[in-house]
Amino acid sequence: xxxxxxxxxxxxxxxxxxxxxxxxxxxxxxxxxxxxxxxxxxxxxxxxxxxxxxxxxxxxxxxxxxxxxxxxxxxxxxxxxxxxxxxxxxxxxxxxxxxxxxxxxxxxxxxxxxxxxxxxxxxxxxxxxxxxxxxxxxxxxxxxxxxxxxxxxxxxxxxxxxxxxxxxxxxxxxxxxxxxxxxxxxxxxxxxxxxxxxxxxxxxxxxxxxxxxxxxxxxxxxxxxxxxxxxxxxxxxxxxxxxxxxxxxxxxxxxxxxxxxxxxxxxxxxxxxxxxxxxxxxxxxxxxxxxxxxxxxxxxxxxxxxxxxxxxxxxxxxxxxxxxxxxxxxxxxxxxxxxxxxxxxxxxxxxxxxxxxxxxxxxxxxxxxxxxxxxxxxxxxxxxxxxxxxxxxxxxxxxxxxxxxxxxxxxxxxxxxxxxxxxxxxxxxxxxxxxxxxxxxxxxxxxxxxxxx
Amino acid sequence: xxxxxxxxxxxxxxxxxxxxxxxxxxxxxxxxxxxxxxxxxxxxxxxxxxxxxxxxxxxxxxxxxxxxxxxxxxxxxxxxxxxxxxxxxxxxxxxxxxxxxxxxxxxxxxxxxxxxxxxxxxxxxxxxxxxxxxxxxxxxxxxxxxxxxxxxxxxxxxxxxxxxxxxxxxxxxxxxxxxxxxxxxxxxxxxxxxxxxxxxxxxxxxxxxxxxxxxxxxxxxxxxxxxxxxxxxxxxxxxxxxxxxxxxxxxxxxxxxxxxxxxxxxxxxxxxxxxxxxxxxxxxxxxxxxxxxxxxxxxxxxxxxxxxxxxxxxxxxxxxxxxxxxxxxxxxxxxxxxxxxxxxxxxxxxxxxxxxxxxxxxxxxxxxxxxxxxxxxxxxxxxxxxxxxxxxxxxxxxxxxxxxxxxxxxxxxxxxxxxxxxxxxxxxxxxxxxxxxxxxxxxxxxxxxxxxxxxxxxxxxxxxxxxxxxxxxxxxxxxxxxxxxxxxxxxxxx
Numbered sequence: 024x025x026x027x028x029x030x031x032x033x034x035x036x037x038x039x040x041x042x043x044x045x046x047x048x049x050x051x052x053x054x055x056x057x058x059x060x061x062x063x064x065x066x067x068x069x070x071x072x073x074x075x076x077x078x079x080x081x082x083x084x085x086x087x088x089x090x091x092x093x094x095x096x097x098x099x100x101x102x103x104x105x106x107x108x109x110x111x112x113x114x115x116x117x118x119x120x121x122x123x124x125x126x127x128x129x130x131x132x133x134x135x136x137x138x139x140x141x142x143x144x145x146x147x148x149x150x151x152x153x154x155x156x157x158x159x160x161x162x163x164x165x166x167x168x169x170x171x172x173x174x175x176x177x178x179x180x181x182x183x184x185x186x187x188x189x190x191x192x193x194x195x196x197x198x199x200x201x202x203x204x205x206x207x208x209x210x211x212x213x214x215x216x217x218x219x220x221x222x223x224x225x226x227x228x229x230x231x232x233x234x235x236x237x238x239x240x241x242x243x244x245x246x247x248x249x250x251x252x253x254x255x256x257x258x259x260x261x262x263x264x265x266x267x268x269x270x271x272x273x274x275x276x277x278x279x280x281x282x283x284x285x286x287x288x289x290x291x292x293x294x295x296x297x298x299x300x301x302x303x304x305x306x307x308x309x310x311x312x313x314x315x316x317x318x319x320x321x322x323x324x325x326x327x328x329x330x331x332x333x334x335x336x337x338x339x340x341x342x343x344x345x346x347x348x349x350x351x352x353x354x355x356x357x358x359x360x361x362x363x364x365x366x367x368x369x370x371x372x373x374x375x376x377x378x379x380x381x382x383x384x385x386x387x388x389x390x391x392x393x394x395x396x397x398x399x400x401x402x403x404x405x406x407x408x409x410x411x412x413x414x415x416x417x418x419x420x421x422x423x424x425x426x427x428x429x430x431x432x433x434x435x436x437x438x439x440x441x442x443x444x445x446x447x448x449x450x451x452x453x454x455x456x457x458x459x460x461x462x463x464x465x466x467x468x469x470x471x472x473x474x475x476x
Numbered sequence: 477x478x479x480x481x482x483x484x485x486x487x488x489x490x491x492x493x494x495x496x497x498x499x500x501x502x503x504x505x506x507x508x509x510x511x512x513x514x515x516x517x518x519x520x521x522x523x524x525x526x527x528x529x530x531x532x533x534x535x536x537x538x539x540x541x542x543x544x545x546x547x548x549x550x551x552x553x554x555x556x557x558x559x560x561x562x563x564x565x566x567x568x569x570x571x572x573x574x575x576x577x578x579x580x581x582x583x584x585x586x587x588x589x590x591x592x593x594x595x596x597x598x599x600x601x602x603x604x605x606x607x608x609x610x611x612x613x614x615x616x617x618x619x620x621x622x623x624x625x626x627x628x629x630x631x632x633x634x635x636x637x638x639x640x641x642x643x644x645x646x647x648x649x650x651x652x653x654x655x656x657x658x659x660x661x662x663x664x665x666x667x668x669x670x671x672x673x674x675x676x677x678x679x680x681x682x683x684x685x686x687x688x689x690x691x692x693x694x695x696x697x698x699x700x701x702x703x704x705x706x707x708x709x710x711x712x713x714x715x716x717x718x719x720x721x722x723x724x725x726x727x728x729x730x731x732x733x734x735x736x737x738x739x740x741x742x743x744x745x746x747x748x749x750x751x752x753x754x755x756x757x758x759x760x761x762x763x764x765x766x767x768x769x770x771x772x773x774x775x776x777x778x779x780x781x782x783x784x785x786x787x788x789x790x791x792x793x794x795x796x797x798x799x800x801x802x803x804x805x806x807x808x809x810x811x812x813x814x815x816x817x818x819x820x821x822x823x824x825x826x827x828x829x830x831x832x833x834x835x836x837x838x839x840x841x842x843x844x845x846x847x848x849x850x851x852x853x854x855x856x857x858x859x860x861x862x863x864x865x866x867x868x869x870x871x872x873x874x875x876x877x878x879x880x881x882x883x884x885x886x887x888x889x890x891x892x893x894x895x896x897x898x899x900x901x902x903x904x905x906x907x908x909x910x911x912x913x914x915x916x917x918x919x920x921x922x923x924x925x926x927x928x929x930x931x932x933x934x935x936x937x938x939x940x941x942x943x944x945x946x947x948x949x950x951x952x953x954x955x956x957x958x959x960x961x962x963x964x965x966x967x968x969x970x
Contacts, residue, residue, distance in 0.1 A: 083589075103551065124539070128550070181766050227888065266735040402893045403883055410689075412912050433917055471968070473735050475965075
């Protein structure tokens with residue numbers, strides 16, 4: 024690590040075995056301390072991130088983290104303790120701390136591990152581990168190339184920098200009902216944030232990024248810089264739309280947040296707390312009849328891929344919405360018991376969630392919308408999953424006759440999530456598959472836009 | 477008892493020892509480190525190309541209890557410690573950290589951080605001079621001050637109270653959290669400083685249901701205090717009543733209007749406005765880089781003459797307060813905007829040096845595993861002359877917002893948003909009806925110029941704020957008197 028050309032050494036295969044041994048020791052320690060059951064998560068990760076601004080290195084950061092989290096059950100009582108220190112001494116103290124607080128919690132009839140028969144028994148390799156033998160020098164050079172390409176226009180007057188980060192981690196989950204599994208994974212990303220100035224001096228910023236398990240699949244430094252530049256320049260001269268009702272086309276990135284609100288509303292935690300506007304909505308036609316929303320947790324190499332969930336249950340492909348109708352909720356073990364339903368392998372939520380495309384590409388979607396707003400950025404926390412009320416700040420473009428005519432800023436889009444789901448008219452083929460929610464542009468027939476006037 | 481047993485060794489000494497000694501005993505002694513060794517290590521890393529280097533040691537304990545469905549069913553305890561090593565050259569920062577505090581690990585981390593500098597060589601061994609500062613909060617660990625059984629009983633009482641207030645209350649979540657953070661920083665500029673920071677918080681969230689409609693209300697508070705403060709003077713009970721009141725009000729809320737209109741913002745937590753509209757834009761790093769819309773505008777009129785805004789890390793026992801920042805600089809009360817004129821930025825050491833100005837004690841970091849940067853502490857507007865009732869009565873048609881969810885800002889264009897969680901439609905000076913949650917959007921400089929009335933009722937929030945920047949979260953405070961803004965865009969549906 025002292026050499027500035029140091030390569031990020033990938034974890035050796037024995038390291039995973041070491042973490043599993045440690046997990047076993049935690050479970051033994053928990054039993055010894057009087058726990059009737061226990062579960063443990065252990066992780067180790069390391070990485071490198073660099074940022075470059077105005078062609079100069081700005082930061083060079085080396086990351087190395089370890090963590091252990093243990094949950095003990097004393098009958099139906101439960102306590103959790105965690106530490107960044109996974110030494111033997113710390114394991115003992117962490118288990119003791121978990122037991123000490125567990126004794127004071129209330130007995131919860133729904134608390135407890137999954138039954139042994141429910142636990143995953145197959146552990147397929149999901150192609151998540153592609154370490155990148157990159158020196159800090161190379162990482163800096165790549166970030167410099169990215170930013171130079173981004174800044175190659177006189178209207179780009181400033182930069183908030185280009186960055187590259189790479190890392191890998193090991194994760195193990197084990198519980199006293201016999202589950203013990205772990206896997207290595209990697210994650211790599213590039214980004215570039217640029218600032219452009221208008222003639223009146225007002226500035227606009229935008230950015231672009233990519234994030235992948237396999238560095239070979241990352242967009243190149245040049246591609247990221249170019250896209251960041253295009254997006255930043257496209258904002259120059261932004262105006263405010265007039266207040267009124269209009270169709271809204273959500274870009275893939277903003278559409279994924281919209282699908283994220285759906286995922287939050289069908290999540291067990293929101294449902295058993297009576298905190299979801301979709302409580303009791305199974306069987307209802309929430310979406311138009313062509314809509315299918317489903318998860319594919321075992322896709323190789325994707326951001327959300329995992330073969331088992333937080334409770335050790337196997338993940339599986341499943342439809343949440345078929346023919347527009349809500350089929351079921353996304354439930355982990357505890358939520359399922361609270362609701363009197365079967366767990367769906369969704370401890371930790373849906374994985375690689377998607378809405379099947381209705382086939383149109385972006386130009387076809389713009390044409391279909393005719394006159395409306397293409398939203399490329401949403402801002403702020405204005406989404407209420409309890410009531411379904413949606414009101415967010417936005418930026419984007421005015422579209423007339425299917426053609427982008429002007430950049431827009433400083434407006435809000437508002438509606439009720441139920442109405443917005445019903446009003447989805449198309450799901451684009453321009454799928455953004457960088458994150459856990461993988462979706463193309465979504466056309467929502469009508470929303471209330473508030474801008475000038 | 478409980479967790480405190482195993483850790484009582486250093487807890488019992490707090491009463492009589494100063495903070496540097498506590499940090500020494502908590503952080504350095506167990507790792508067989510002393511101040512001389514830190515000076516030697518910092519000497520090894522110095523050199524002509526190195527402007528600054530520091531080591532930041534942290535030991536942090538967190539305990540949380542959560543009641544839900546009438547049962548205290550979640551309890552958690554987290555213990556973390558580690559050291560962050562930073563080397564600064566010009567505007568470049570190299571950074572590495574370790575949870576192992578051995579000399580070998582420290583040397584390795586500093587060596588990795590030093591990779592930012594092209595030239596080798598070593599510098600002068602700094603002479604580390606301990607500085608002592610007045611204390612804004614006691615250093616006692618809040619966690620063992622109450623036995624676990626008492627925490628559980630406290631939450632159960634609050635749950636019963638919430639359920640007794642109205643039959644429409646269907647769900648109650650109450651959580652209690654406490655942090656005890658010990659830090660020590662040693663730097664090549666001779667800094668040797670330590671702080672011991674308690675932080676407690678109570679959060680209440682209720683769901684009320686009536687006629688198939690479901691709404692949430694939430695409240696809470698805290699500060700750099702102990703549990704006793706939360707329980708005193710009916711404070712916790714008041715937060716419970718406030719959460720229930722908000723949920724019930726929202727059950728009757730009508731759709732918020734859409735469009736540009738005058739907005740009156742209530743005192744206290746709606747100061748989120750200032751945090752977003754001007755706070756972030758006045759952080760030193762964005763202004764040094766010229767990416768903030770406020771860059772190079774020092775001395776200009778950026779807000780109405782009614783506005784004086786400060787960032788004040790020196791308020792006793794406040795959530796956003798610190799005795800020293802995470803670089804060892806004593807916090808201060810920095811005037812950012814005086815009668816509308818831009819007069820100050822918030823600075824950490826690196827940005828102050830590069831801009832040729834003084835430090836302000838705003839260098840903060842989420843933990844030893846994060847780089848410090850200029851961050852807010854408690855940001856608020858000083859009171860004006862208007863009677864708050866007159867300000868509301870002045871609205872012909874507009875929104876009166878008294879509680880907020882949160883907000884965000886694009887510091888380059890100045891566009892910011894914040895969303896209401898309790899707001900009212902006002903017509904002809906009279907409150908007509910509560911309105912559903914809506915996002916408000918504006919541009920920082922424009923909105924600040926449009927502040928036309930400032931109340932005499934300055935209040936700070938109750939101690940619940942969390943600020944995020946570059947992926948790092950830190951506790952902050954906000955505050956303001958009642959304000960009238962001539963035009964903000966209200967994102968309703970009506």
